[in-house]
Amino acid sequence: MAETVLVTGGTGYIAGWCLAGLLQQGYDVRTSLRSLAKEPALRAALSGQGIDHTRLTCFAADLTRDEGWSAAMAGCDYVLHVASPLGLDAPQHLEDMVAPARDGTLRVLRAATHAGVRRVVMTSAATVATPPLQSPDSLSDESVWFDPNETHVTPYRHAKRQAERAAWDFMHKQTGPTTLTTVLPGAVFGPIMSADTLGSVQVIARLLQGRAKGNPRLGFEVVDVRDLAALHIRAMTASAAAGQRLLGVGQFLWMAEISQILRDHLGDAANKVPSRNIPDWLLRLLARFDPLLRGLTPNLGRQHRHTAEKARVMLGWQPRPSSETLIDCANSLIAHKVV
Template structure:
């Protein structure tokens, strides 16, 4: 199996870059899809920061989620595909459709090209946003059986991930042929940043360490990006993963004030500006009247977003790092690469 060529899309993304590193370390050749070949050297520099010097075992192809060109070339000769490219909350979008169309149409373009190229299995990077958004807590940890409620109070990003994942499963059911699909649905992804252009998940820590005045009353699960990458490879190759969704989450859900305490304990003086004060919901609602960032957090206030990784552990033998280690790695790396001024 190693020395097979696999396609990994979204080469400028946080999860995709760590997945490329993991795939190269496992012996695969990687073809990676990128919106502009002009960023290929930048991606190679990020990978080198993560310890990967792939030489000719890594190649690039230019694709766009909203265009047909390049997808057939990207998939040709690949044994597997990992599709991580999608709209992200760090982007700038004028309308809800700007989120949804690239996510849904891009999934279908990738799947159609993969099927035509004889790819054995596609692993889709979905999100917890396709599982636990727009709805109240079920009174137990969320599992892969749950789906977000599109009629609830759901943000455009979460809506796009839900519709995109459903479109992928529908494609497989209708016209996937022998090709298999698995999805990985991460909770909040932390772990080591490889450079200054990084994921929206890490921005929560940036505000915290740079001294924001308290933490919203939000409770989330967390996972290290290196373990998310590992789960993608397991879902790609394990027979038991075909046709399955896998929540990527580590440990119990943490309130953001708990995260702040972990940062304070692990980073010492570099965390001197971190506040362990919890911001009352009423203050968040008042701030939301003028601050779009605060407004986006309102649906999450006080909601238990606990999620279970039992399925990935049982079926795939996945063993993620503790959340505190992911939090520390993220914070230290963002200081190192200059994202955070501590």
């Protein structure tokens, strides 16, 4: 009898690829949707990837409400808690992002432990394991938690930290069979399943659309969404992963390097990708009018470098080259007519 896995927020970018991977591996799969009106589009997106979704069941459940979670969890062996605010659009108030992330996570964990789920794998973020902005650039591992009193911390970082901390605090008080593993990804790029689910890929779309007038001194530790989904699934079943934090990061690339890769491999499709760099002061000026840029300015000039050695050794995880991820991402955006 196939094991049953619930993936939260099935219409999300990472969640979609988790669903695809689980279905391909023969699991009975469930997913939560804020509205079942989104179910046809989700199934169409999976079909577009050649995925048989007959073993997928959708449940109406919202992270901000208790209703629906008990039914979604009943009889599940595992939960991949992927749903969370993305943070590309900075909210006016910190609690507007923190509360849904933290409270939604606790809502999922309460339902999972009550149902006797074996393991919950939660998506956190590598930025939670990043040292203070004023510290020298260094290689960080899963032992690091950023200081919440650090200045210039974005609402997204606060939300991710508080959600993960709340998850561990909750689980440390539990005596049942459920275990927790957290996965901390870098910047998630790669192919999209539909034009309605862009996630962090908006950064690449802006480059291809010519909306970025230059390359700021910003960089990302690129991870492919397909590799990240595979890491979640490996962490779900590996006994050694119980109670562990696992970084899922790849190569660090500056925006200028990302733009260069796109120009080198996409031909005319990359005609609008910027070749010049823009100074920090100009980005800060533009950020006054652009929520996406406003959320990125605290990272100007910083190289966030983490090691994924733990995931490699413990789970045999091998992410693909970042250039392949970026090219596949761009071609997917073109194929779906996003650019």
